[in-house]
Amino acid sequence: MASVETGEVVSGIFDDDLAGRRFVLVERIPEDVVSDRERLRTAVSEARREHSGEDLPVLLRRDNGATPPGEWKPHTTYLVLDGTPGHEPPHGITIGERRPKGGGADHARGWLLQALRANYGDGLDPAAASRWVDTLFAQDSTSSFIAFSRDEPVGHLTVEYGVPDACSERPTTEIVDVLIDLTDRTAKAAVERALVAAAARAAAERNEPIIGNVVHRPEAPEDPTHKIVSVLESRGWSIAYRIWQSGERQ
Incomplete structure (x- = not known):
């Protein structure tokens, strides 16, 4: 996956070849942004535009499993x-x-x-x-x-x-x-x-x-x-x- 850094937000396109699905993946985002619904919405929209993925579903990484504000559902949980x-x-x-x-x-x-x-x-x-x-x-x-x-x-x-x-x-x-x-x-x-x-x-x-x-x-x-x-x-x-x-x- 090729990543693009815009300010402090790092995002890219993630291809799930097994299911034939493509996502915009936001890998890294500041805590003060991800904890604010409107700022998060803006950051996600910018990531979509950056990758010409306006119609693609969005994946968001958040450490420690904390729930982001808004309508998000768990996709994958990583455990150590x-x-x-x-x-x-x-x-x-x-x-x-x-x-x-x-x-x-x-x-x-x-x-x-x-x-x-x-x-x-x-x-x-x-x-x-x-x-x-x-x-x-x-x-x-x-x-x-x-x-x-x-x-x-x-x-x-x-x-x-x-x-x-x-x-x-x-x-x-x-x-x-x-x-x-x-x-x-x-x-x-x-x-x-x-x-x-x-x-x-x-x-x-x-x-x-x-x-x-x-x-x-x-x-x-x-x-x-x-x-x-x-x-x-x-x-x-x-x-x-x-x-x-x-x-x-x-």
């Missing part, structure tokens, strides 16, 4: 894990780190495509999804933590190392996806915690915070994703920032 958990794999489960670029994470590819279909539903472009996963898995910075039961893969947590934060530019380890292919809920939760712990330890060795995200579903009658955020907070995660989508014409 506090500390390094010590969860070990449950009995009979082993965890190994594999680099997809070397062909060591074939199961992770299938699980990731499965997760994309679940998240995007009918809005997913299958060809774009396949290209996106191919590109991700061709990068040296991508790594998958695979859980095995009797040498059979039963889950993965895939990360991308060295992802710079858009505002601070600090390198982070970003979780791309986690999926556990088990039916027992207790075992599933234990394996997930162990995978997160393994990834967090690897991130700590690189002196990078580990970041996860929850994509919201504001169109759902009862959006279940807010409960997911609450559960993560109870497990040691805290909100780093939230992306909001405007629900009104600016």
Whole structure:
């Protein structure tokens, strides 16, 4: 995404290739502007004009998850894990780190495509999804933590190392996806915690915070994703920032 800085506001065009959607993304904006409805409306309108995006939906980043004034709905919440958990794999489960670029994470590819279909539903472009996963898995910075039961893969947590934060530019380890292919809920939760712990330890060795995200579903009658955020907070995660989508014409 190419960014443009106008005064203290940094914005750009963000393309969600998987869904075939384009947004104006306001990445950075002064607190005294974002907390005032009329000044925020003006700044967003200027960002739209700057990118010839008068008809595009607007995304707005706000740190700590604070709600901006006006008609905004949560789009994606980014959370950072506090500390390094010590969860070990449950009995009979082993965890190994594999680099997809070397062909060591074939199961992770299938699980990731499965997760994309679940998240995007009918809005997913299958060809774009396949290209996106191919590109991700061709990068040296991508790594998958695979859980095995009797040498059979039963889950993965895939990360991308060295992802710079858009505002601070600090390198982070970003979780791309986690999926556990088990039916027992207790075992599933234990394996997930162990995978997160393994990834967090690897991130700590690189002196990078580990970041996860929850994509919201504001169109759902009862959006279940807010409960997911609450559960993560109870497990040691805290909100780093939230992306909001405007629900009104600016």
